[in-house]
Amino acid sequence: MPVQTGHPGVYIEELPSSVRTIAAVTTSVxxxxxxxxxxxxxxxxxxxxxxxxxxxxxxxxxxxxxxxxxxxxxxxxxxxxxxxxxxAAGTGEEACVTLESTEGHSACPVLTLHAKEPGVWGSGLRVSVDYDTADPDSTFNLRVFDARGGAREVFTGLSMDPSHSRYVATVVGAGSALVRAEVLGDGEGRPDPSGTVSKPFSAELPDLAVDLTVKIGEVEREFTLYDPDRDGEAPRTVTELALLLERKLRALPDAPGRRAFAGAEVTAFGRRLQVVAGSVDPEDTVRFVGECANDLGLEATVNPPVFPLSGGKDxxxxxxxxxxxxxxxxxxxxxxxxxxxxxxxxxxxxxxxxxxxxxxxxxxxxxxxxxxxxxxxxxxxxxxxxxxxxxxxxxxxxxxxxxxxxxxxxxxxxxxxxxxxxxxxxxxxxxxxxxxxxxxxxxxxxxxxxxxxxxxxxxxxxxxxxxxxxxxxxxxxxxxxxxxxxxxxxxxxxxxxxxxxxxxxxxxxxxxxRRLALHVEESLHRGLQWVVFEPNNEQLWQQIRLDTSAYLNTLFRQGAFKGNTPREAYFVKCDKDTTTDEDIDRGVVNVLVGIAPVKPAEFVVVKIQQMAGQFEI
Known part of the structure; x- marks a missing residue:
């Protein structure tokens, strides 16, 4: 802005520079x-x-x-x-999995997850679902991981309601690099959670000093859920019960080379428990068997620990x-x-x-x-x-x-x-x-x-x-x-x-x-974009000559052109000779650039002559 003078003295005003630098573009992408x-x-x-x-x-x-x-x-x-x-057109297929819901009715498909890209790689993807959210009665969490590549993604607080701010199709579609989500039907019902989900516990927990039998896949183990002599004070909340059960499961011996028990996770949401085997094998379902397990409500819903995507084709x-x-x-x-x-x-x-x-x-x-x-x-x-x-x-x-x-x-x-x-x-x-x-x-x-x-x-x-x-x-x-x-x-x-x-x-x-010429052309093409719609007059031509010459002079000093002086290496012409009145009427400004590129020494000829001995004076 112009300086407003109000009293005698010295005023400082900063003026924008009229120089526009032409930057060299990349050469080897x-x-x-x-x-x-x-x-x-x-x-x-x-x-x-x-x-x-x-x-x-x-x-x-x-x-x-x-x-x-x-x-x-x-x-x-x-x-x-x-x-x-x-x-090849029409030959690749995306892996996918369809998740079902049993909330309040018979099982029906509610959500399909597709691998983001076609290929067999998508058959290595696994997804899991849990309800451990701030609103466990209507929202859910979705975890996606690549069993082969190791990538993992977590999406929390998802909803099947299109009007919800965490609508699953929108959140997963925008945030996932592995899958995209497609809601089926009218969006009623959430996907069933992974693993085994208990029935709701009452406000007062039942007697926990019971012997339980658990099977993960084909491996069966027995353990005491709560031992007053070893486990200290009895759990009073569902969360404390979840921690106790997880500790007991992880202490059980695993099958050779497996981590189904060692990596088991038990999560409390609301008044219920979710038990998931520490495995990416869909066959490793967690099942509690016997009357004691039934009395505790641990046989409510049994699903695989993960839902695998399948059907991908390269x-x-x-x-x-x-x-x-x-x-x-x-x-x-x-x-x-x-x-x-x-x-x-x-x-x-x-x-x-x-x-x-x-x-x-x-x-x-x-x-x-x-x-x-x-x-x-x-x-x-x-x-x-x-x-x-x-x-x-x-x-x-x-x-x-x-x-x-x-x-x-x-x-x-x-x-x-x-x-x-x-x-x-x-x-x-x-x-x-x-x-x-x-x-x-x-x-x-x-x-x-x-x-x-x-x-x-x-x-x-x-x-x-x-x-x-x-x-x-x-x-x-x-x-x-x-x-x-x-x-x-x-x-x-x-x-x-x-x-x-x-x-x-x-x-x-x-x-x-050839490559030097392409480099100069592309650099000038981008560096002179500011010229478009500028007044087509001598001031513009002078600015074009200044900017272009500065760019070419940089290349000259780096050794791109032959010649001992800039005049021998390049020239830039943009004036009334290159841009006539007729060109100005048509909105055209003509810039003529000439360069003298260095050429490779493809053939090196060395001439050797034998000299006769000469007397020194």
Whole structure:
């Protein structure tokens, strides 16, 4: 606000800066699209470690090339990935369980819990129900846990009433990463609690000095509920009775390797008890038998300790159409349209396609997306390329997809499979994306992700060992070779795009030149959004030149451009020559940016000359 002067003196007014900084965008966020064990279908999920992948997508599985590619990505220096799970249409099924209610009427289904995502993993989910709430007569608690993965969720004070603030379908749907809830019928009746639930106790507890017989599964044990000589003062409330009974049950000997008794839980709600075995086996029901148990009311309702979900099915591996997906439905590759920061794309499943035509079809769709979204595609050589001759013979099939937004790498990697401990081959795109991310972090996007610094971690060997002569046959054709050198080991030894064949003579011949241009384009695209709807005049043009030049000068000082001075490295032109009066009438401002990228030293020639001895004076 302008300073209001009221008396003679010095006034201070802070003015907002007119400088708008253009920030450099990310360069190595890699998207992986394909089959995984679990995870949301056709939804991009950002992860920052392989532990995240294990938690969200189920970890490694021999059926998923994507799982190994992500593992290799993080193992070679990758930091951020985006994973899109894809399955064959209509093949995956969610596991589910339907809970019944016997409150005041015969048993009827009232609530169905579905696994949040399709797959066999959902059959490992277990749920339990109890009434230990502030309002035990109308609300309930729901516990969900993954018997295989260990994840646990607890939802308290749930209601079957749609008008209640803790309506089960709303609370579980919004808060659970494991299940979603579907209320059946009119919402009358709560799900029956897990385990054994007693009848209501009267205000005065009955005689507790009785012998009880309890069975959990096939194991039967006898014990004295209350012994005045050992247990001290007798329980006076239902809560104290619950503590006593839980202590007695946990002291009973278990079957070998089991914790049914040792982990037993007894909970008091209202005037009733709930007894649950400490087991995730639905067969381990708790049953109190005999007249004494019947007199205490411990045989009222008997349910399993947990209710298991079942029926989950993994989807079949996706085909070419599933990978390509639908732009309207945002499925497959098209799901990446909802993600802003994706710089690299890996499709490790493509190389195993029996038909090269299918592979080329998917690559064509992937490159179209990459051109639109400024992404660079890493292409794995087909698994059928088992020699230099087969690679040269099969390269003709890729003529239709020779674009500058992609690079092809040959051969595959030989690594130890973490699941079996055996040596097997893997497509290189996952490990390669990690090498690129590491190179970008250490040197910059303008440094070719190749050379002695581009070593692979964890790679034992390559499926095809290339010589210098064989490398010389493939490199000029636009194929980036992976080589093994003594002492250094396996590494990347090529940095050409698919358009980098010598015969094409493309200005986008090299991977770092293309990726640097994409980086500059995306940074300027985001950094100049503020220009829209600003007055189209000389003041605006000057501000654009200032902001853009400051950004490019930063890259120049980091070594991204060639030249000794900024004038030799880049230029920015935005004035009346680029934006005419006609452009102004149409609401257009034209900015012309030129850069001189550094190109990799692909061939190093050292000339040696023998010099004759000379006399010194």
């Amino acid at each position: 890699t998207a992986f699209v394909g089959h995984t064990r679990r995870g949301p279908l056709n939804q991009p999920v950002r992860i920052t470690s392989f532990a995240d992948f294990e938690r969200r997508f189920g970890g490694l599985t021999s059926q998923s090339a994507v799982s190994y590619a992500v593992h290799q990505f993080f193992g070679n220096g990758g930091t951020v990935a985006v994973v899109v799970r894809v399955a 989807g079949d591996p996706p085909g070419p159409r599933d990978i390509i997906g639908s732009e309207a439905g945002k499925t497959g590759l098209q799901a990446l349209r909802d993600v802003d920061d994706v710089n690299l794309l890996a499709l490790p499943e493509l190389c195993a396609y029996e038909s090269t035509e299918d592979m080329v079809t998917v690559l064509s769709a992937a490159q179209a997306l990459c051109r639109e979204r400024r992404i660079f595609l890493l292409v794995d050589a087909p698994t059928s390329w088992v020699s230099v001759d087969s690679a040269r013979a099969g390269l003709g099939a890729f003529e239709s997809v020779r674009g500058n937004h992609a690079a092809l790498y040959f051969p595959h990697l030989q690594m130890t499979d973490p699941l079996t401990g055996r040596l097997r081959s893997f497509p290189p795109s996952g490990a390669l994306a990690g090498v690129i991310a590491r190179t970008d972090a250490e040197r910059g996007v303008w440094k070719a992700p190749a050379g002695t610094e581009a070593r692979f971690a964890g790679v034992r060997s390559l499926t095809v060992k290339l010589t210098d002569r064989e490398n010389g046959l493939l490199g000029p054709l636009g194929v980036n070779c992976l080589r093994t050198f003594p002492v250094i080991g396996p590494l990347v030894w090529g940095a050409r795009t698919l358009e980098g064949s010598d015969a094409l003579d493309s200005e986008w011949k090299y991977v770092p030149v």
